Amino acid sequence: MLSIPLNYLTRKSDLEKLISLGISHFYIGYMPSFWYQKYGWELSTNRRFFPVLPHITAETHLREIISTAHKHNARIFLALNYHYYSWKQYPFLRKIIKLSEELEIDGYIVSDLALILYLRREKINREIHLSTCAGCYNTQTISFYEQFGIKHFNLPRKLSPGEITELLNTTPSYITFEILIFGEWCKYSDAYCFTAHGYNRENFCNSFFIKKLVSKQKGAIPEEKLPSTAIPHCGVCIISKLHPYNNRIIYKLSLRSSDYPGIDKTTLVRKILKILKSGDISAQKCQKIMDKYCHKKHACAYEI
């Protein structure tokens, strides 16, 4: 199964088209004006800090998206996955949650343990999916969060195929996972990145700082050089490793419109669905199907 984000630009017809392709799992961020007027875009409700485009901002749009999805038996999850919320923000969070409950959102994607505890205290028993930003690296973490009724885990983006397989093999079959296969892999680990995004239109990871490798031996000048780091955008080949577990995995696309101007979402989705339907498929075959969307030459996320 694939999971796809919806945003400000998603029209009812776009959603219906994606559903007709066989997609039934979507996620959104909701940034109503009462939130961004108070807190701006940098203190987002989710992990997108760019104004408007990555979010749903109007209540009418939110209602339309959710009702359209439900009409076609698709599911929509609301990302409330900012690292943490201050108690000062909870009156505004409550408004968002109240509206989401009224619209019968299918669940929440959450990172903040305080928010998870709050939702359960308020008897909100909808599905909570653990966000990538919570940092689920091992089986014991899954066991810890299960006590809150969490059974679906978005895995960190820097786990290897072997480590993901290990988690699949050491957890009960009702535990499911979501794995990013296309989109921008952050340079740093989401769960442990505490930089402030968005200010000065510049993220810490994109700031131009000159880095110098320094020897810990006094006076020594290193001959070694720092490598240049490529940011991967594609890890679709991991399907070739994980296909025996496809019934427990949702493969996620994270497509920010601003980052992929040349990418036709429908074509990309069709290619990935073709790979998924192939069952036992090799990495080479995946790359062939992905064709120009394959980033093998530049940066392969899972190094397959």
Added chain:
Amino acid sequence: MKYKMEYAVYTNRINIITKTILPIKKNSRITRIYFGEEFCEYKFPSLEEIKEAYSLAIKNNLRFTLVTGPVTNSKIENIVSSLQYLESQKSFIEIIFNDWGVFNIIKSFSRLTPVMGRMLVKINRMPRYSIHLPIPFSYLVTNENLWETQKNVLKDTNLSVEVYRQFLKRQGIKRIECDLVPQGINLNKEWGFYFSFYTPYSYITGGRTCEIAGIYQKYKSQFVTQEKCTQPCKNFYISFETNGYTLPLKQFGNSIFFENKKLVPVYLKSKIFNRCVIEFF
């Protein structure tokens, strides 16, 4: 609660402890050793090193804290064996956890005291904005006091949420580690926790994509640390030239820090913290 500042020395290298144990002991203000690794599971000390560090601490009348970080399944066993050893010492030993899975394991040991690590106190570190004010993206935003509103929230943590504090207390967590941050941090003595801070470095970001490991991994397009890491970070670190744009930055291993020495006096005056952890990376 009465507050008296305790000082601890923190390192992940046994040779630093063996070289400096006598000066540490002579300094009567230092009463504790922090030993372990918060940021990279491959650098977590071996059981032998932990035994040696613990033994040195006890022989010199110093208390001992084991520091742990996020780990994958392959490294959990290392942590478990360390905890088993420390549990067998029949002395109440602190274990800092930065991963709720590791906490899940610590819970099963009755003599080990869990301490919540600074990586779980997810306040925005803002090294760029101690010197220059950040400029929020005010597109469509009419709040004239936007930065002041944001700053108010940026000082908070999720510890401001009562249901979360109650949960932490039920889990037996009494101490919480924090990083010093330029915007200030809102902590309350009335919450019933003890707080520690670290100096001279506050953690900013990091992860498994390690540039220093990448020095010897040129065949890879990105440098996700793997089993075969030869730990070049033992011999190198990265300094950043930022032309004064940020607080001074350094990268040790896979993690980036800013120097927080200038912030310490302000935080000491607040009397919120009762432990100062001095880092030796």
